[in-house]
Amino acid sequence: MEPLDLKWIRAQFPALTQKINGKPAIFFDGPGGTQVPGAVLDAMSDYLVRSNANAHGAFATSARTDALITSARAAIADFLGCNSDEVVFGANMTTLTFAVSRAIGRELQPGDEIIVTRLDHSANISPWYALEERGVIIRVVDVKIEECTLDMSDLSQQINPRTRLVAVSYASNAVGTINDVAAIVRLAHAVGALVFVDAVHYTPHAPINVHALGCDFLACSAYKFFGPHVGILYGKREHLTRFTPYKVKPAPEEVPSRWETGTLNHEGLAGVVAAVNYLAKLGCHVSPAVDSELVSALAEADKEGLENFSCPRFLTSPNQPSHELASAYHSRRAALVAAMSAIQQYERELSHKLISGLLEIPGLSFYGITDPSRFAWRTPTVAFRLAGQTPETTAKALGDRSIFAWHGNFYALNLTEKLGVEASGGLVRIGVVHYNTVEEIHQLLQGLNEIAALTN
Numbered sequence: 001m002e003p004l005d006l007k008w009i010r011a012q013f014p015a016l017t018q019k020i021n022g023k024p025a026i027f028f029d030g031p032g033g034t035q036v037p038g039a040v041l042d043a044m045s046d047y048l049v050r051s052n053a054n055a056h057g058a059f060a061t062s063a064r065t066d067a068l069i070t071s072a073r074a075a076i077a078d079f080l081g082c083n084s085d086e087v088v089f090g091a092n093m094t095t096l097t098f099a100v101s102r103a104i105g106r107e108l109q110p111g112d113e114i115i116v117t118r119l120d121h122s123a124n125i126s127p128w129y130a131l132e133e134r135g136v137i138i139r140v141v142d143v144k145i146e147e148c149t150l151d152m153s154d155l156s157q158q159i160n161p162r163t164r165l166v167a168v169s170y171a172s173n174a175v176g177t178i179n180d181v182a183a184i185v186r187l188a189h190a191v192g193a194l195v196f197v198d199a200v201h202y203t204p205h206a207p208i209n210v211h212a213l214g215c216d217f218l219a220c221s222a223y224k225f226f227g228p229h230v231g232i233l234y235g236k237r238e239h240l241t242r243f244t245p246y247k248v249k250p251a252p253e254e255v256p257s258r259w260e261t262g263t264l265n266h267e268g269l270a271g272v273v274a275a276v277n278y279l280a281k282l283g284c285h286v287s288p289a290v291d292s293e294l295v296s297a298l299a300e301a302d303k304e305g306l307e308n309f310s311c312p313r314f315l316t317s318p319n320q321p322s323h324e325l326a327s328a329y330h331s332r333r334a335a336l337v338a339a340m341s342a343i344q345q346y347e348r349e350l351s352h353k354l355i356s357g358l359l360e361i362p363g364l365s366f367y368g369i370t371d372p373s374r375f376a377w378r379t380p381t382v383a384f385r386l387a388g389q390t391p392e393t394t395a396k397a398l399g400d401r402s403i404f405a406w407h408g409n410f411y412a413l414n415l416t417e418k419l420g421v422e423a424s425g426g427l428v429r430i431g432v433v434h435y436n437t438v439e440e441i442h443q444l445l446q447g448l449n450e451i452a453a454l455t456n
């Protein structure tokens, strides 16, 4: 596999050329929302010019809109490794999670239990706590603060035959820890419980295969993986069919539309398709030979919103010429897996540079996994505090240097409380994504050393 071509990647993102006070902007705010490729902007504006209409009409723009919705489901099916009719769109992950919790809650009895975790974003906690009004008992799995990892023995102890659902994040948006979701699915399914995975933070960092994972639901948000503000829910078809969502009477009864309340964000869906196709194009770049046929087919798909997109021919690695692999590489899914695997590898190298540099800064307290041999269990999202400063002060000083970083609790409130930092302003968060560079990390570390020196 070729290393990432950062020049090509950065050229795709118009926002990355911005200067603030004469200095190039450095975007380490990805966990709060990533920048978007120009192709996403073009697709959204093209939709609004050529296809803007409501769905299911007997005229051209409405037919294009129907085709776009189908195409967006196919794109996400390729991205997540599921079927198109298992993809639900909505306003954002939080709204979709409330919709699922309300639907599942209709079937729960007083005394039924749901497990949430202290590592999670509130979007995968509050919707489940809302079911307490039905007599559902919420159990909370603890976090081991040394490395900010989930306490798996606590989880094993809390899971029991009354557990109906386990709500867990794939990765923490505050400290970057990746949870062993496959193991959690096995534990939950052993007692007949469902698993709802919040993959919002994980999606820009690694390939996802929901069928292999075996989870029952998985939610994410396109604005965290280079797309616009659109919420996405994967649900096993059997669950989307069996559970009853709250819906208006004339809306479609069939899966997955029955889970989508009101009119979808069509221009957002056009952006979602373009974001997925951007990643597939990246997959072509990192594959041993760029398949020009796939690239032009993807460009065509950007324009036409092709349904059931599949590549006519996608070259395999010269080192792995087996027929099986050759057929596996015949699809956009394969290109996406190639892209996300290359991203994962590149981001791991950046994590090394970032974390080793941070640990050398005097007065810096780090929260999360620092041992490089355990980097498979973290994303390149890191959290820290500088002695004598509030996280806001540090983030402001970085902002003055055109380095964008978040501070606070990022809605991972239970975690910042557990870490004892909530009352004093939470954490500073640096979120690296694949368009960030080694040079940007050097600038960050230099800036932080200067900022730390102010209070040391």
Ligand SMILES: Cc1ncc(COP(=O)(O)O)c(C=O)c1O
Pocket: 031, 032, 091, 092, 093, 094, 095, 121, 123, 124, 169, 171, 172, 173, 198, 199, 200, 201, 220, 221, 231
């Ligand atoms: C891990 C995680 N889960 C859920 C959410 C909420 O996502 P949305 O804004 O799509 O509701 C976020 C947003 O920051 C997040 O980082």
